[in-house]
Amino acid sequence: MEAMIVCPQPEAAEAGLEVLRGGGNAVDAAVTAALVQGVIDPMMCGIGGSGAMLVHTADGRDEVIEFYARAGSGVREDQWERLFLREAADRYGYVLEGWVNDCGHLSVGVPGTVAGLAEALRRHGTIGWAEALGPGLEAARRGLRVTGTVYEYWVGDHGPDMVDGRRRIQWTPEARRIYTRDGELYRPGEVIPNPDLARTYERLAEAGPEDFYRGEIAAAIAADFRAANGSITAADLAGYRPRLTAPVAGTYRGRRLLAAGPPAGGVTLLQMLNYLEGHDLSRWGWPSPEAAQLLIEAMDWAMGERERHLADPAFVPVPVETLIAKERAAAARSAREAPTTTHVCVLDASGNAVSLTHTLGACSGVVTPGLGFLYNNYLNGFDPRPGRPNSLAPGKTRITMMTPGMVFERDRLSIVIGAPGGTRIVTGVLQVLVNLIDHGMSPVEAVSAPRLDFQGETVQAELRLPAWIVRGLEDRGYRVHRRPWSYDAYFARVQVIQVAEDGSLRGASDPRGDGGIALAL
Numbered sequence: 001m002e003a004m005i006v007c008p009q010p011e012a013a014e015a016g017l018e019v020l021r022g023g024g025n026a027v028d029a030a031v032t033a034a035l036v037q038g039v040i041d042p043m044m045c046g047i048g049g050s051g052a053m054l055v056h057t058a059d060g061r062d063e064v065i066e067f068y069a070r071a072g073s074g075v076r077e078d079q080w081e082r083l084f085l086r087e088a089a090d091r092y093g094y095v096l097e098g099w100v101n102d103c104g105h106l107s108v109g110v111p112g113t114v115a116g117l118a119e120a121l122r123r124h125g126t127i128g129w130a131e132a133l134g135p136g137l138e139a140a141r142r143g144l145r146v147t148g149t150v151y152e153y154w155v156g157d158h159g160p161d162m163v164d165g166r167r168r169i170q171w172t173p174e175a176r177r178i179y180t181r182d183g184e185l186y187r188p189g190e191v192i193p194n195p196d197l198a199r200t201y202e203r204l205a206e207a208g209p210e211d212f213y214r215g216e217i218a219a220a221i222a223a224d225f226r227a228a229n230g231s232i233t234a235a236d237l238a239g240y241r242p243r244l245t246a247p248v249a250g251t252y253r254g255r256r257l258l259a260a261g262p263p264a265g266g267v268t269l270l271q272m273l274n275y276l277e278g279h280d281l282s283r284w285g286w287p288s289p290e291a292a293q294l295l296i297e298a299m300d301w302a303m304g305e306r307e308r309h310l311a312d313p314a315f316v317p318v319p320v321e322t323l324i325a326k327e328r329a330a331a332a333r334s335a336r337e338a339p340t341t342t343h344v345c346v347l348d349a350s351g352n353a354v355s356l357t358h359t360l361g362a363c364s365g366v367v368t369p370g371l372g373f374l375y376n377n378y379l380n381g382f383d384p385r386p387g388r389p390n391s392l393a394p395g396k397t398r399i400t401m402m403t404p405g406m407v408f409e410r411d412r413l414s415i416v417i418g419a420p421g422g423t424r425i426v427t428g429v430l431q432v433l434v435n436l437i438d439h440g441m442s443p444v445e446a447v448s449a450p451r452l453d454f455q456g457e458t459v460q461a462e463l464r465l466p467a468w469i470v471r472g473l474e475d476r477g478y479r480v481h482r483r484p485w486s487y488d489a490y491f492a493r494v495q496v497i498q499v500a501e502d503g504s505l506r507g508a509s510d511p512r513g514d515g516g517i518a519l520a521l
Helices: 010-021 026-040 113-124 129-142 148-155 173-179 195-207 216-227 234-238 266-277 289-309 326-336 424-437 443-448 467-475
Strands: 004-007 050-056 062-067 084-087 094-096 243-245 248-252 255-259 342-347 353-359 405-409 412-418 452-454 459-461 480-482 495-499 505-509 517-520
Touching (some): 004 495, 010 342, 026 050, 026 113, 026 129, 026 195, 026 353, 050 255, 113 129, 129 195, 248 266, 266 289, 266 326, 289 326, 289 452, 289 467, 342 412, 353 405, 353 412, 405 424, 412 424, 424 443, 424 452, 424 495, 443 495, 459 467, 467 480
Antiparallel strands (some): 050 062, 084 094, 255 405, 405 412, 412 495, 452 459, 495 505
């Protein structure tokens, strides 16, 4: 059997491929690539972040390693109630006075990435932690070469509900010192030196991942958050552990799907697919007004369900089987027929597969002096209003639309898929799966096809979506914003590997953003 790795950053994919060439397995390659991604895409992911890894082993075992950021012990459920302004328009987070939940120390959850990646290696890897860190350490020593995607994040328009990237990257003095020249942004192609990050990677390689939670690095983190009146303590770091869970499972057109369950987006993805299963999408093809309307209806219904029912299952009961029941989607279809981060996919030659999503959220703009890495802003996704399923609580994680997933046909792994992209992850993965399964597209065609997104108010459509389809949606009563980019980084950057019956592989990395790469042995 062939082997393949797909991710948005070519340098990270190449590092993972070298691990596969050296005899490492899918988990080894995914962890190595992730640790490189954290260096070269530092506002999207890194060791100050969060994520989930779906693992399928060659002997048929499936599990999710969850390493979500969790609220520190210093938070209170009502601490932001009086600062609440509105829900973000794209359903990603909440807007508060002073942006206190979006940037700065108060926005940061206890990071889980180091613990999660180390746990994955411990359970399934064949290489050591220091070896997995090696390519990332070399990248850190070289410094960050600013890509077009990184620069676009700094200068791009993120709308009224998020702090713009230019302010975010210099929110704290240490971030400003590292990532700007006294407030002036580095340009694409220039190299940002970051010896502090290299020393942090060196320390992690020498002392092990536990140093991040109970050693010198942990002490520096705790001191920084104490000085800034953050909610994370030394005890929070020392007590952090990844969680092992079973993936949520469902079916679509006779195929079995696995994805990360609550608080991640697997339930929402399965609900969307259940809704669409009652319609013959191949009848219309893509793009078409009819197929677009059905996608919008599925998104609207499932995202509404998400807000009502999804939360951290360690704090709030989540009725997963009820939510993903086919009958629930059938009832929703009947009611509507009248009138609405980064990723790595790896499959090795033995049949082990990984779908890994990890993120900083939108990045807090916080760097602890001397450590060199940015932290997540995971607390911006908590509902600041008390008494709700997703309200803030110590030790709790918030809902996320991370959706690492896999598809099986007659117990044969056929698709490994996932994406970065906030709340657009689920809708992006949905459309690529529909393109592959219903419309018979190749992986490259499936990730490249014109895309839309609907989060409850306005349909966001790529410029390449034909005008006659936009008019068709408007005639059906939808408000449509035709975005100015043909390949728009607003949408999730889906990564996919497809396995044919003869074992041959085809992969694709979404052309939005840096374009990514799929590499095979």
